Amino acid sequence: MIQMVGTFSLIWLMLWAGLALFFALLYPLLRRVVLRIHPKHGSLLLLLYWAAPALVGFLASSLLFVSQADGMLISAHCHGACEEHVPLLSVDALAIGGLVIAGLLVLVLLFNFLQQLAKGRSMFKQFELMTETRPGFRFLDAREPAVFTLGWWSPRVFISRGLLESCSREQLAVILDHEQAHRQRKDNLRLLLGRVFTLFVPGDRGRQIRHDMHLLCEEACDFVAAGNHGVASVAETLVHVGRVLKNHPAPIHSRGFASSDLELRVEALLAHHSRRPIPAWLMLVLTLICTSLLILSLDPLHHGAESLIAILEYLAHRLV
Amino acid sequence: MENNKHRASSNILATNLGELELQAMEVLWGCPHLDARQIRERLQRTRQPSLSTVQSALERLYRKSFVDRIKQGHAYSYFVTVSRGALLARMLGEAIHLLHDGRMETILSSFVHVAADMDESSLDSLEEMIRNYRRTSGGNDGTPQEGKL
Numbered sequence: 001m002i003q004m005v006g007t008f009s010l011i012w013l014m015l016w017a018g019l020a021l022f023f024a025l026l027y028p029l030l031r032r033v034v035l036r037i038h039p040k041h042g043s044l045l046l047l048l049y050w051a052a053p054a055l056v057g058f059l060a061s062s063l064l065f066v067s068q069a070d071g072m073l074i075s076a077h078c079h080g081a082c083e084e085h086v087p088l089l090s091v092d093a094l095a096i097g098g099l100v101i102a103g104l105l106v107l108v109l110l111f112n113f114l115q116q117l118a119k120g121r122s123m124f125k126q127f128e129l130m131t132e133t134r135p136g137f138r139f140l141d142a143r144e145p146a147v148f149t150l151g152w153w154s155p156r157v158f159i160s161r162g163l164l165e166s167c168s169r170e171q172l173a174v175i176l177d178h179e180q181a182h183r184q185r186k187d188n189l190r191l192l193l194g195r196v197f198t199l200f201v202p203g204d205r206g207r208q209i210r211h212d213m214h215l216l217c218e219e220a221c222d223f224v225a226a227g228n229h230g231v232a233s234v235a236e237t238l239v240h241v242g243r244v245l246k247n248h249p250a251p252i253h254s255r256g257f258a259s260s261d262l263e264l265r266v267e268a269l270l271a272h273h274s275r276r277p278i279p280a281w282l283m284l285v286l287t288l289i290c291t292s293l294l295i296l297s298l299d300p301l302h303h304g305a306e307s308l309i310a311i312l313e314y315l316a317h318r319l320v
Numbered sequence: 321m322e323n324n325k326h327r328a329s330s331n332i333l334a335t336n337l338g339e340l341e342l343q344a345m346e347v348l349w350g351c352p353h354l355d356a357r358q359i360r361e362r363l364q365r366t367r368q369p370s371l372s373t374v375q376s377a378l379e380r381l382y383r384k385s386f387v388d389r390i391k392q393g394h395a396y397s398y399f400v401t402v403s404r405g406a407l408l409a410r411m412l413g414e415a416i417h418l419l420h421d422g423r424m425e426t427i428l429s430s431f432v433h434v435a436a437d438m439d440e441s442s443l444d445s446l447e448e449m450i451r452n453y454r455r456t457s458g459g460n461d462g463t464p465q466e467g468k469l
Contacts, residue, residue: 130411
């Protein structure tokens with residue numbers, strides 16, 4: 001049992017990492033497309049694109065242990081004397097190593113998430129006690145301008161007196177519609193999944209992908225708000241709030257981004273005619289193409305996984 | 321008044337405050353110079369905590385320098401040393417600090433991120449772009465197409 005779970009874990013993680021790096025190489029091509037279509041579709045496509053390495057890797061690793069797939073999804077083949085088709089790592093240390101790595105990864109991710117959740121919950125309780133309820137948001141009686149959303153399952157919008165005094169009723173409505181769209185789209189869940197899926201994409205490319213995901217979510221919510229208030233009003237609100245935050249002695253600068261998302265969001269709103277939604281027929285064609293590619297990739301991935309097992313065992317024997 | 325403790329209130333993070341501690345602060349902001357028993361009576365909670373729980377919370381607040389105290393008979397009389405506005409500003413400061421590094425972006429997010437390198441002229445040119453858009457669209461504010469999925 002340990003051998004099976006260990007083999008599966010190690011091969012899945014290696015396939016996932018390998019495919020993620022391959023997808024990262026192709027990403028500049030996709031980036032041009034997702035940043036030019038409707039952000040609602042762009043953000044979804046981006047999430048699906050980065051979910052693919054983990055999911056395809058999972059499927060290919062699972063098929064190693066399903067002998068019925070032989071001849072259907074995978075070309076019929078034999079190992080040695082054509083024994084039952086379940087390739088396992090025969091070196092115990094490798095199987096245990098795979099199990100330990102997968103376990104550690106899950107623990108680290110879980111710890112990181114729970115730590116954020118606990119911190120967010122504690123902040124949430126404090127702000128709840130120190131703020132007043134207003135229609136659609138919580139009012140912070142502080143001079144410092146601030147507007148942020150805090151929480152996981154039912155996030156709340158917090159707006160300070162400093163910001164509210166400088167905003168018109170229309171601008172406040174834009175802010176609340178934008179934040180409400182985040183809640184309806186479950187953007188915090190999308191961003192969390194995005195972070196997990198891009199775990200194996202290193203350095204600047206990984207940061208760029210996470211920035212793009214964040215930007216597309218923000219743009220999608222801007223477009224929702226623009227549906228009620230018009231693109232120019234939303235763009236004006238963005239610039240106005242940006243200016244208020246910028247002019248404060250302790251502005252909310254983001255070190256995580258090389259450039260301001262404010263500029264990109266305003267440009268996206270003003271160019272909304274060119275950010276068209278993907279038509280249903282094209283979505284259907286894309287789904288068919290992706291499904292065909294997935295089926296076609298399973299055979300080489302399966303044999304690749306078997307080769308990986310053989311290489312790992314060879315290396316382990318050499319080392320031992 | 322006890323002044324024999326080392327205090328550096330500016331270094332204290334607002335998140336060090338628990339729910340009961342904050343509620344005790346609320347009571348003291350409304351009515352300073354109360355002892356633990358009086359604070360307990362004024363707490364608005366569905367389940368009233370025991371006197372020793374309130375005393376422990378006040379002791380923690382005292383150690384964190386959010387309250388000070390004067391011995392009156394057998395009991396301490398407490399008063400706040402940080403105004404409500406100052407505490408809220410400190411809490412906001414911490415939230416802004418967390419927004420800075422982006423590590424909690426799935427739980428805490430800002431309506432707008434302003435990059436450090438963005439200056440007034442960039443904001444001016446964005447406003448100019450919006451004015452141009454309004455002019456060219458003939459005053460029509462414009463609404464984007466709805467993407468259905």
